[in-house]
Amino acid sequence: MSRTVTVGLDGSQESRTAAEWAAREARLRGLPLRLVHVPEPVAPMAEAPLLGAETHQHWTERIPAETAEGLRLRHPAVEVVAEQRVGSPGDVLTAMADEAELLVLGLRGLSGVGGFLVGSVGLAVVAHARRPVVLVRAGGQAADEHEQDPAGVPSAATPYRPVALGVDIAASDDTVFAFAFEEAARRETAVRAVHAWTTPPYYVYGLAVDPAFDRELAQQETAAPSETLRPWREKYPAVEVVEDCGAASASVRLVDASREASLVVVGRRARSGRLGPHVGPVTHAVLHHATAPVAVVPYD
Numbered sequence: 001m002s003r004t005v006t007v008g009l010d011g012s013q014e015s016r017t018a019a020e021w022a023a024r025e026a027r028l029r030g031l032p033l034r035l036v037h038v039p040e041p042v043a044p045m046a047e048a049p050l051l052g053a054e055t056h057q058h059w060t061e062r063i064p065a066e067t068a069e070g071l072r073l074r075h076p077a078v079e080v081v082a083e084q085r086v087g088s089p090g091d092v093l094t095a096m097a098d099e100a101e102l103l104v105l106g107l108r109g110l111s112g113v114g115g116f117l118v119g120s121v122g123l124a125v126v127a128h129a130r131r132p133v134v135l136v137r138a139g140g141q142a143a144d145e146h147e148q149d150p151a152g153v154p155s156a157a158t159p160y161r162p163v164a165l166g167v168d169i170a171a172s173d174d175t176v177f178a179f180a181f182e183e184a185a186r187r188e189t190a191v192r193a194v195h196a197w198t199t200p201p202y203y204v205y206g207l208a209v210d211p212a213f214d215r216e217l218a219q220q221e222t223a224a225p226s227e228t229l230r231p232w233r234e235k236y237p238a239v240e241v242v243e244d245c246g247a248a249s250a251s252v253r254l255v256d257a258s259r260e261a262s263l264v265v266v267g268r269r270a271r272s273g274r275l276g277p278h279v280g281p282v283t284h285a286v287l288h289h290a291t292a293p294v295a296v297v298p299y300d
Contacts, residue, residue, distance in 0.1 A: 003031055003032075003100075003101055004026075004031055004032045004033065004034040004081075004099075004100050004101060005022050005025050005026040005029060005031050005032070005033050005034070005100065005101060005102050005104065006022075006033075006034040006035075006036055006096050006097070006099070006100035006102070006103050006104070007019045007022040007033070007034070007035055007036070007103070007104040007105070008036055008038070008089070008093045008096070008103070008104070008105050008106075008125075009035045009036060009037045009063060009064055009067055009082075010037065010038070010063070010089075011037075011063040011067075012106065012108070012138075013106075013138050013139070014106030014107055014108045014136075014137075014138035015105075015106040016067065016106075017106055017136055017137070017138050017139060017140050018104045018105055018106035018135075018136040019033075019035060019067055019071060019104075020071070020074075020142070021104060021134070021136045021140065021293060022102075022104040022134075022136075023071050023074070023075040023078050023080070024075070024142060025102065025104070025134070026075075026078045027075060027077055027078050028186045028187070029101065029102075029186065031101060032078070032079040032080070032081060033071065033075075033078050033079065033080045033081070034081050034082075034083070034096075034100065035064050035067060035068055035071075035080065035081070035082040035083070036064075036083060036084075036085055036092070036093065036096050037063050037064040037082070037083070037084050037085070038084070038085050038086070038087065038088075038089040038092045038093070039084060039086070061084070064082035064083065064084060065082060067082070068080045068081070068082040089121045090120075090121045090124040090125055090128075093105070093121065093125045094124070094125050094128045094129050097125060097129035097130070097131045097133055098129060098130050098131055100131060101131070101132075102131065102132050102133075102134060102295075103125065103129060103131060103132070103133045103134070104133075104134045104135075104136060105122050105125065105133065105134070105135050105136070106135070106136055106137075106138060107122070107135050107136060107137045107138060107287070108138055118135065118284075118287045118288060122135060122287075123279055123284075123287075126268070126279050126283075126287070126296050127268075127278050127279050129298065130270060130298055131298070132179060132295050132296065132297045132298070133295070133296050134263075134293050134294065134295045134296075135287055135293065135294050135296070136293045137290075137291065137293070140293065141154070141156075142156040143155055143156045144292070145160055145161060145262035145263070145292070145293075146158045146159065146160055146161060146262070147159050147160075147161055159188065159189060160187035160188065160189040160262045161189065161260055161261050161262040161292075162184070162189050162190040162191060162192040162242065162260070162261055162262065163180050163183050163184040163187065163189060163190070163191050163192065163261065163262060163263045163264075163265060164192045164194055164254060164257040164258060164261040164263070164264045164265065164292070165177070165180040165191050165192065165193050165194065165265045166194055166250060166254050166264070166265065166266040166267065166282065166286070167193045167194060167195040167225050167228065167229075168195075168250070168267065169195065169224045169225065169228060171267070171269065172228050173267055173299035173300075175267075175297055175298075175299040176265065176266075176267035176297045176299055177229075177232050179265055179295065179297045180265040180295075181232050181235070181236045181239055183263055183265065183295070184236070184239045185236055185238065185239055187262060187263075188238075189239075189240075189262065190239065190240035190241065190242055191232075191239055191240070191241050191242070192242045192244055192257055192260075192261065193225055193229055193241060193242065193243050193244060194244045194245075194250070194253050194254050194257050195224070195225045195243070195244070195245045195246075196245070196246060196247070196248050196249060196250040196252075196253045197247055198247070198249075225243050225245060226243065229241055229243070244257060250282045251281070251282045251285035251286055251289075254266065254282070254286050254290065255285070255286060255289045255290050255291075258286070258289075258290035258291050258292040258294075259291050259292075261292045262292060262293075263292055263293050263294075263295060264286060264290050264292050264293070264294045264295065265294075265295045265297060266282065266283050266286055266294065266295070266296055266297070267283075267296075267297050267298075267299050268280060268283055268296050268297065268298050268299070269298075269299065269300075270298040270299060270300055279296075283296055
């Protein structure tokens, strides 16, 4: 099956939240939703202590079947298919990502600690997939992606919040920009282009500050995204573009932007380094701390 929104499903709360997000995304894209369940070799007895005579196979078959049935009821306009695959979850989901338009995975919240947990399987899939992967935090609701109503109440009936796009001038790629602008166009919302730069080293080493150099650097860095974004403004005239520039860590600025975003979009260079495919430090930090779903888009 090609051209689907695919979601990895294991029966956990985070994977069910991811499946709900994936169903909404499939509706926006007009695509089928594909649920892929890779059973663990040991039955999940902690989640189902009263199985009785039910077999492990019967339990694992219930997870995708019942999830698919619920999604069909809640999202009648979306075609939902479910299947099981055997093998290493990381390998299977990476293969599924390469077959799909989009792969969606869930993030587990960290109890008592700010942020979310990207497990080893999720990081491996993000690092190796050749198609975009979206990671969705556990417990996220549809209303979280929308502006609050006039009374300050969360609502899925209000306009979408902007799509936050990490803009790296030194490594910008059309694939990442196209993904972000398409997502914003589907949601009829704005793109918030987040660009950050590092402060001069004299702040670190306690050397004399050069205000004139700082001003010149800030002017150059603030102006740089405008030229990069110009063709995208022309291609998507209905999509408002808000430039968000500042001297700070790129990951910190993107995490801050995620609090008012419906989706965060970051790029990942697909070419392998000496140690093989990996997730860069900015993307890694955003995945662990962003409060909105994060789309990681690979590019050459």
